[in-house]
Amino acid sequence: MPLSKRGHKKGLIEMKIGVIGIGITKFGEVWGEGLRELLLDAQLRALNDAKITPKQIDSLYTGNMTGGILSGQLHIGAMAAENLNLDKPSIRVEAACASGSLAIRQSIEAIESGAADIVMASGVEKMTDVSVEQVTTALMGAGDEELEGFHGLTFPGLYALLANAYMNNYKLTREILAEVSVKNHFHGARNSYAQFQNEINIDTVLNSTMVADPLTLFDCSPITDGAASIILASEKTAKKLGAEVYITGSGLATDALSLARRDSLLEIKAGRLAAASAYKQAGITPKDIDFAEVHDCFSIAEIYAVEALGLAKQGEGWKLYKEKQTYCDADSPVNTSGGLKACGHPVAATGIKQAVEAVTQLRGAGAKRQVKGAEIGVTHNVGGSGATATVHVFRKMK
Ligand code: COA
Secondary structure (H helix, E strand, O other): EOOOOOOOOOOOOOOEEEEEEEEOOOOOOOOOOOOOHHHHHHHHHHHHHHHHOHHOOOEEEEEOOOOHHHOOOHHHHHHHHHOOOOOEEEEEEOOOEOHHHHHHHHHHHHHHHOOEEEEEEEEEEOOOOOOOHHHHHHHHHHHOOOOOOOOOOOOHHHHHHHHHHHHHOOOOOHHHHHHHHHHHHHOOOOOOOOOOOOOOOOHHOOOEEEEEOOHHHHHEOOOOOEEEEEEEEHHHHHHOOOOOEEEEEEOOOOOOOHHOOOOEEEEEEEEHHHHHHHHHOOOOOOOEEEEEEEEOOOOOHHHHHHOOOOOOOOOOOOOHHHHHOOOOOOOOOOOOHHHHHHHHHHHHHHHHHHHHHHOOOOOOOOHHHHOOOOEEEEEEEEEEEOOOOEEEEEEOOO
């Protein structure tokens, strides 16, 4: 059994899917590009990175959540193929904010089944052309309409309920919670495609407008336009094309749509279950992980995420932030892209962006936010308030 850089024995790897290309647009308020152009931009960048032609792609999976509601555009699967002048199988997938990582998961399954050899997974969202009220209503489609949306709950409200539950049970203070956003803005300031590229401090978070008590403006991810694509291939083809990074584990789990029907508000169970199955497939334990890209739609969500991934015990994730352990040059780097908070959150593009960041780190191309010597990275993407969660393990193999 090989030893990881941290000296742990890694188990047998059950699966290897090569990453042959990545592409991402600038995240933010993108005035000059609509849904179609954003998607095309990311697709072309990934093809350029992979150095393959569109015709070499066997099928496409594209994540999109709000196109039908905010842009009046459904049928994104056909659009993704049309963009590349292809008539191949092309499917839109949706699991709210986890739609992007679901596209990756579906692409892996297509390759593993033998139905396809090279697959493009993308995520795209155009969210800034309408009012914040319209976006808030559209996003609430990811919750439980009957038990939550109908009664006026919003996503900031749902995560505020989680924050209050956690803070009432564990020793997380308001100041330590703010450290999550401070660290994410620090990384965002070192990422050229991030929506916010400015550093902030604890006072910025504490003194910003209250959105849903205890969450202020700077505890929230913003509303964002953006797209990202990744091209995956079977191990054999990826080796031929010189891939450096492979996906060695994929976990997907679900839970009740509403917070009211969950077993506990003190963990996001689907994240823990997805991590367990991805780690088993990849033959790793949390100690082997060099960095993680996690779903911090609100600051409190990042603390739930590090606990779901086993980077800290339940109720102790906040300690990593108190001790400033999650910076790119510290022991447990988290969200080197800037996370959803600073990089932005075009909901269905987020899961692919996390993969793009993981591959960038493992290629050693993270520049000022590079995690030195990174070999294994994990992505963690959540739909709704935890009803869907996916975890993928990325590994450098060259
Ligand atoms: N963090 C930091 N700054 C933000 C921000 C954020 N999350 N959201 C907006 N801003 C800034 C804008 O850049 C703008 O700055 P400027 O005046 O210097 O240009 C200013 O705040 C006002 O922007 P506006 O778009 O009017 O904000 P808003 O008050 O209408 O919306 C939120 C703020 C928090 C309500 C909105 O970003 C939101 O709903 N976020 C959560 C999205 C969400 O739920 N996603 C799904 C999660 S599962």
